[in-house]
Amino acid sequence: MSYAQYDINEIEKTEDVEYSKFNWSSIKDDIYVGGDVNATIGNVAFIYFAPFIGYEFIPNFSAGISGMIRYLSYGNGSGEFSKGAGVFIRYKPKIPLVIESSFNIYSTSFNGFTQEPLGTHSWMLGGGYTYSIGKRSYSQIMVQYDLLNNNYVPENILLQFSSGSKLYYKFGIVYYLSD
Numbered sequence: 133m134s135y136a137q138y139d140i141n142e143i144e145k146t147e148d149v150e151y152s153k154f155n156w157s158s159i160k161d162d163i164y165v166g167g168d169v170n171a172t173i174g175n176v177a178f179i180y181f182a183p184f185i186g187y188e189f190i191p192n193f194s195a196g197i198s199g200m201i202r203y204l205s206y207g208n209g210s211g212e213f214s215k216g217a218g219v220f221i222r223y224k225p226k227i228p229l230v231i232e233s234s235f236n237i238y239s240t241s242f243n244g245f246t247q248e249p250l251g252t253h254s255w256m257l258g259g260g261y262t263y264s265i266g267k268r269s270y271s272q273i274m275v276q277y278d279l280l281n282n283n284y285v286p287e288n289i290l291l292q293f294s295s296g297s298k299l300y301y302k303f304g305i306v307y308y309l310s311d
Contacts, residue, residue: 168304
């Protein structure tokens with residue numbers, strides 16, 4: 133034989149305990165999305181799009197992931213298609229500046245040149261100017277330098293020096309998910 137009993141008051145106390153719940157709205161305040169874009173249409177067609185998502189883990193410091201596609205078509209029927217992905221860390225002080233470092237991996241296929249895609253990578257470091265276009269969004273323009281100085285990085289070239297070094301540029305928009 134066995135007997136069991138319980139105290140109804142003790143059960144009611146345990147039901148009142150609040151369990152911690154995932155608070156999406158507080159996380160959403162620090163998440164941003166955006167993309168860098170560039171296009172030229174003419175004898176040479178060029179389309180570049182690099183979406184990204186980041187999370188501001190402490191005020192003014194954030195990190196995230198990015199992707200990239202680039203299409204380049206020459207007038208003679210040949211062209212290039214590049215895709216890539218990377219990680220970045222960003223510092224954006226209260227003044228309208230941004231400093232960023234990113235590591236990216238790319239794969240480029242050449243139409244008319246080779247059947248095998250060319251793989252390369254970059255470690256970019258640079259900074260730029262931001263311009264507010266709303267309460268939680270801004271546009272940005274950045275200049276970056278590849279610390280690894282790889283020969284073929286499929287990013288937008290701003291300047292190429294006689295030593296072979298290059299400066300790259302990005303232009304895009306950043307939008308925070310919160311209201």
